[in-house]
Amino acid sequence: MKYKVTIETVAQKAGVSTATVSYALSGKKKISKEVTERILKAVEELDYRPNITARNLASNKTWTIGLYASPTQNIREDYFFNNILAGILDVLHIRKYQVHLYADYLHEKTKDHPDLNLTQPIDGALIMNPRINDAYIDHIKKRNIPFVVIGTPNESENCFYVDADIAAGYYAVVQYLLKKGHKKIILLNGSPEYTQSEKRKTGYTMAYHDYGLEFSNDWIINVPMLEEEGYHVFMQTIKKNPDFTAVVTFNDTIAVGVLRALKENNLQVPSRVAVVSAGNTMITRIHSPAITSLDMGAYEIGSKAAELLVDVIEKKRIQPSHEIIQTRLVEREST
Amino acid sequence: MKYKVTIETVAQKAGVSTATVSYALSGKKKISKEVTERILKAVEELDYRPNITARNLASNKTWTIGLYASPTQNIREDYFFNNILAGILDVLHIRKYQVHLYADYLHEKTKDHPDLNLTQPIDGALIMNPRINDAYIDHIKKRNIPFVVIGTPNESENCFYVDADIAAGYYAVVQYLLKKGHKKIILLNGSPEYTQSEKRKTGYTMAYHDYGLEFSNDWIINVPMLEEEGYHVFMQTIKKNPDFTAVVTFNDTIAVGVLRALKENNLQVPSRVAVVSAGNTMITRIHSPAITSLDMGAYEIGSKAAELLVDVIEKKRIQPSHEIIQTRLVEREST
DNA sequence: CTGAAAGCGCTTACAG
DNA sequence: CTGAAAGCGCTTACAG
Numbered sequence: 001m002k003y004k005v006t007i008e009t010v011a012q013k014a015g016v017s018t019a020t021v022s023y024a025l026s027g028k029k030k031i032s033k034e035v036t037e038r039i040l041k042a043v044e045e046l047d048y049r050p051n052i053t054a055r056n057l058a059s060n061k062t063w064t065i066g067l068y069a070s071p072t073q074n075i076r077e078d079y080f081f082n083n084i085l086a087g088i089l090d091v092l093h094i095r096k097y098q099v100h101l102y103a104d105y106l107h108e109k110t111k112d113h114p115d116l117n118l119t120q121p122i123d124g125a126l127i128m129n130p131r132i133n134d135a136y137i138d139h140i141k142k143r144n145i146p147f148v149v150i151g152t153p154n155e156s157e158n159c160f161y162v163d164a165d166i167a168a169g170y171y172a173v174v175q176y177l178l179k180k181g182h183k184k185i186i187l188l189n190g191s192p193e194y195t196q197s198e199k200r201k202t203g204y205t206m207a208y209h210d211y212g213l214e215f216s217n218d219w220i221i222n223v224p225m226l227e228e229e230g231y232h233v234f235m236q237t238i239k240k241n242p243d244f245t246a247v248v249t250f251n252d253t254i255a256v257g258v259l260r261a262l263k264e265n266n267l268q269v270p271s272r273v274a275v276v277s278a279g280n281t282m283i284t285r286i287h288s289p290a291i292t293s294l295d296m297g298a299y300e301i302g303s304k305a306a307e308l309l310v311d312v313i314e315k316k317r318i319q320p321s322h323e324i325i326q327t328r329l330v331e332r333e334s335t
Numbered sequence: 336m337k338y339k340v341t342i343e344t345v346a347q348k349a350g351v352s353t354a355t356v357s358y359a360l361s362g363k364k365k366i367s368k369e370v371t372e373r374i375l376k377a378v379e380e381l382d383y384r385p386n387i388t389a390r391n392l393a394s395n396k397t398w399t400i401g402l403y404a405s406p407t408q409n410i411r412e413d414y415f416f417n418n419i420l421a422g423i424l425d426v427l428h429i430r431k432y433q434v435h436l437y438a439d440y441l442h443e444k445t446k447d448h449p450d451l452n453l454t455q456p457i458d459g460a461l462i463m464n465p466r467i468n469d470a471y472i473d474h475i476k477k478r479n480i481p482f483v484v485i486g487t488p489n490e491s492e493n494c495f496y497v498d499a500d501i502a503a504g505y506y507a508v509v510q511y512l513l514k515k516g517h518k519k520i521i522l523l524n525g526s527p528e529y530t531q532s533e534k535r536k537t538g539y540t541m542a543y544h545d546y547g548l549e550f551s552n553d554w555i556i557n558v559p560m561l562e563e564e565g566y567h568v569f570m571q572t573i574k575k576n577p578d579f580t581a582v583v584t585f586n587d588t589i590a591v592g593v594l595r596a597l598k599e600n601n602l603q604v605p606s607r608v609a610v611v612s613a614g615n616t617m618i619t620r621i622h623s624p625a626i627t628s629l630d631m632g633a634y635e636i637g638s639k640a641a642e643l644l645v646d647v648i649e650k651k652r653i654q655p656s657h658e659i660i661q662t663r664l665v666e667r668e669s670t
Numbered sequence: 671c672t673g674a675a676a677g678c679g680c681t682t683a684c685a686g
Numbered sequence: 687c688t689g690a691a692a693g694c695g696c697t698t699a700c701a702g
Contacts, residue, residue: 007696008696016672018696022698023698028698032672050695051694052455053392053456054696054697055696057386057388057392057678057695058677058697060678064455077417099435101424101434142382143384282618283621286621287623288622353679354682354690357681361681367688385679385680386679389681391694392696393694
């Protein structure tokens with residue numbers, strides 16, 4: 001039976017008080033060289049490892065941020081999440097924070113809020129892909145925890161958030177297609193409860209408007225953001241609206257499903273139908289035909305959001321602000 | 336200034352002791368219906384949320400597991416990580432645990448151990464892709480924290496671990512190629528410090544041996560597990576060893592790099608060169624030509640590992656054990 | 671430069 | 687069925 005070694009054990013061994021040990025280890029107070037050395041020796045010999053929970057409780061600080069991922073970014077299919085995560089992790093590493101990944105959110109049923117009480121203590125939160133009415137944002141606000149939204153929250157006035165300029169991006173995509181002579185462009189949009197879907201619709205609508213062309217609301221279709229869904233819904237779309245000549249999707253994964261449906265229907269890409277996706281993840285490059293895609297700066301979104309959150313936590317920023325990342329259209333074989 | 340509401344506040348408002356509040360909320364002791372109701376009402380009205388850090392400290396339990404990801408599974412490029420993660424998250428959700436993602440590990444320099452003291456308190460750990468000498472395993476062992484390795488640790492006797500049967504899988508792959516008449520098969524293996532690379536080599540070697548054919552150690556090449564690396568190294572390989580007819584890669588991402596190199600050198604796949612990858616992630620299906628790949632049951636590995644870890648944490652298992660997932664070769668256009 | 675002691679906000683034997 | 691109180695292992699004013 002190994003005896004549990006605490007700061008008390010170290011203090012006794014070094015012949016000092018626990019306060020001195022704490023100060024020596026944290027460096028928050030100057031402790032004489034000899035005493036420090038005695039303490040470090042005791043730490044070494046006892047293989048002392050501070051209990052972080054106790055430290056967190058006493059100091060009211062966890063050096064942990066919660067990442068509330070979202071079912072939208074299906075982690076099994078969409079690299080977009082990976083790139084955002086990479087950006088987050090890189091910054092947090094530099095800033096000495098760690099990340100708690102909220103899995104329960106991934107499983108959240110539409111109406112069924114997860115047990116928010118189960119969440120571990122965090123210094124701040126990153127909330128991905130907000131809904132129009134987002135239970136998580138409400139919850140975090142109530143708990144008075146600093147947070148940054150990745151995406152644009154519905155009530156953006158009082159939030160920190162980081163997002164790509166989705167509306168401008170989709171505006172550019174649709175204009176690009178209209179200029180190529182496409183008149184009937186399908187928007188295979190995501191689920192309507194996400195603000196991200198709204199932004200896409202806005203860009204689409206504005207582009208048509210500014211170009212002076214009419215569009216029908218039937219051309220805008222909401223679909224869960226998965227390849228299979230994209231495939232199935234698009235198979236139907238082809239039946240119902242066979243005269244479209246272009247399609248813009250919510251993300252890269254849906255585009256893969258769309259391209260499968262087009263292939264099965266012998267609709268040539270890009271000669272008969274042009275396809276543009278959003279995300280510019282690895283699959284757009286690898287797919288055959290390679291997919292023209294709107295790059296939304298996923299890595300940058302992640303890193304900026306993490307940067308912003310840490311600044312907020314550390315009170316380097318107080319006033320709600322936001323950062324908008326420019327998008328960039330990458331042309332490939334599908335257009 | 337909002338007054339901080341603690342269990343004390345609730346107790347006072349409900350006119351009971353903090354112990355009673357605690358018991359009522361946790362259900363660990365039977366509290367009379369009326370008292371319980373009073374307490375719940377107070378909780379509601381005060382919008383009380385327990386301080387989880389304090390709870391963790393008092394109960395010595397965090398309901399959190401640490402996931403020590405590895406630089407091997409480059410999260411920006413490899414869906415294999417995503418699938419494992421999905422398996423882990425699904426199980427942990429059911430078992431009521433949460434996951435702490437260790438970012439610093441991702442950045443670990445070869446010799447430079449991350450600050451292991453910074454790690455948050457956890458009930459157990461999942462260690463991905465062990466090295467032959469793995470500092471993390473040593474560290475976790477010392478801290479006496481339950482852990483399960485994803486992959487096969489070097490000293491497997493005293494560990495819980497879950498792995499695909501990599502050696503058998505690579506054996507099957509190489510046999511499959513040999514039977515197709517290939518004599519010189521390149522193994523584009525991962526970095527040698529990972530046990531995963533060793534297993535692959537074992538399968539490769541045994542297959543050649545059992546088939547009664549010779550191979551050269553020059554045909555086994557170690558490379559960081561990234562597309563770019565796969566590409567660059569393979570460009571050189573083509574120069575040095577132009578007479579190979581097949582290549583087996585460490586993972587799907589490297590295979591993408593290899594196929595790019597082959598294309599640039601006008602080496603037809605599969606007529607001139609056959610390519611087999613491992614992972615069977617989405618890109619193998621989407622790539623053109625579609626890539627024959629060894630499915631290693633990533634999702635299952637993740638879920639089994641999580642299951643096992645929780646069992647260990649909850650003392651449903653004491654005796655070190657392991658689970659080996661069968662692999663499965665999925666033939667596509669590249670062979 | 672160092673120490674005694676309160677405090678962080680819970681849980682849990684123990685006693686009644 | 688309920689409560690008083692010790693305890694979890696740290697940090698941090700405060701005093702000297």
